[in-house]
Amino acid sequence: MTGLAGVWRLETRRLFVSPLSWMLAAMTQLMGGLLLVMTLTDIQNNPQSLAETGGVTVYAVGGLMRFITLVLVLVVPLLTMRCIAEERKQGTWSALMASPVTSSALVLGKFAGVMGPLTLIWALVAAMPLVLATATPLDMGILAAGLIGLWLITACFAALGLLASTLTREPSLAAAISLTAILLAWLAYAVSSVDWQPTVLGATLDPAAVIRGISPIGHLDRLLRGLIALSDLVYFAAFVAACLALAVLRLDAERR
């Protein structure tokens, strides 16, 4: 446990003293802020659009969360690439590998560490709609579900990025691997909207439903619409656990 806490503290410290983390947080905030201003301007100019889109919470806040998810596709790999790949490249990884800390503690400590700055980014994003709430009533249920969804998808991206970071000693390659994996998940979700139900051996298949079930973006979509389902929460937990377990196996293979 001391080892896990040590790795967590180390990772948190490394990320919080890194200019990259602060720059990414600022960039996310800037992008989110710009989108929110544009959305509010649009509402001001076309107030009738609110009725068509389900109210200000769904339109402005839901839109913001979707957009931030897209920004996180770029932000998270840039942070997670540092976790292990960069340590390997800088030669500091041997200190952790030679220590009695188990691979599970290493991975969990790293994951907890990287979730620190990502949670800060999430909190800053959450502050934007809360500011909006001072001027107009918001549906707090939808807002809470959206924020839960945003944090969970961030955790999924981080776990995937951490796994990618265990695969190489090149941080840029680790970032490219996780970016590709996340974009593929996104693409799978986009493909699932295509209405295609082939018949095989007399049975009608629904591949779109399967793909929607596999891609984390599909599960996020329900949360952004204000629907909190246990199946979605279990899916996110399982996704994170699977990525972290694979990362542990990768490190164990390296050590044994």
Place this chain on the structure above:
Amino acid sequence: MSASNLLAATGLAYDYGRHRGVADIDLALAPGEVVGLLGVNGAGKSTILQLLAGTLGPGAGRIEIAGHDLARAPTLAKRHIGYLAERPALYRELSVDESLDLAARLQGLPRAKRADAVAAAKRDTDIQDLGRRLIGGLSKGMAQRVGLAQAIVHRPALLLLDEPTSGLDPSQLHAVRALIARLSTKHAVIISSHLLAEIQAMANRVVIVAGGRIVSDRPAADPDAPIWIELQCARPPSAAHLSQLLDGAAVQTHAPGTFRIPGPADASMRERLADLAHAHDWGLIGLASVADSLEQRFMQATGAIPQESQI
């Protein structure tokens, strides 16, 4: 393996893809021993240390540290190891105190003992004044000391030091050597280097590595080291002729005009060579008994003495 061994490695092998890293490594170490791992760059010294430190998993073989199998009980085994990699694993963004506290945490030292352990490690490595300095701002020699402090913070029985003086200037080198000599009174040490003088100065046992294998493992001051008669002449005969005159004795050309002949420590061979030099007018310059030097041992073990120079 002897029950008193602190380290026992048997049949270690590791490959880098298709390229062989090390093979058939058998190494045992008793408490208090200082073993010098000597070899040219790329011989496999660092790979052996990484395997012993558990940062690499061996393709074959077994390692026991203080009776704990490194593969089966890595947590227990690693508590007995302090490892300083060739490039010290230091986080530039941490201060010296933070770095040592982290090392103590990673070794599982409880909170109550960490401060004392950090203070003792700083005292042992003479870095008491550096506590608040950031690692990124330290000189290479100072960083090396911090690396050593990090390796000993949990008082391991075994220290693995990979080229600890590499890249240091002469004064830093002297200081780090003195430090390692001091540490070797409290810890068993394996120190790797490609510098003969370094190993000679610090180790009491020398393991020579070449081509990924151990080719020699003997005490640094070996009482059984071969004695050579060194003959130096102004007008030397050929090595073959000299060998013929000495009833086929193995004659080695050590340098132009200088031969080495394995011989007994008594004076009989020297007297015989003096008589031959006088009779054949070789212009005798010097004749002496010399013990096999570490350099000689290294050259022979690694095959650096060409076969054709030996008759």
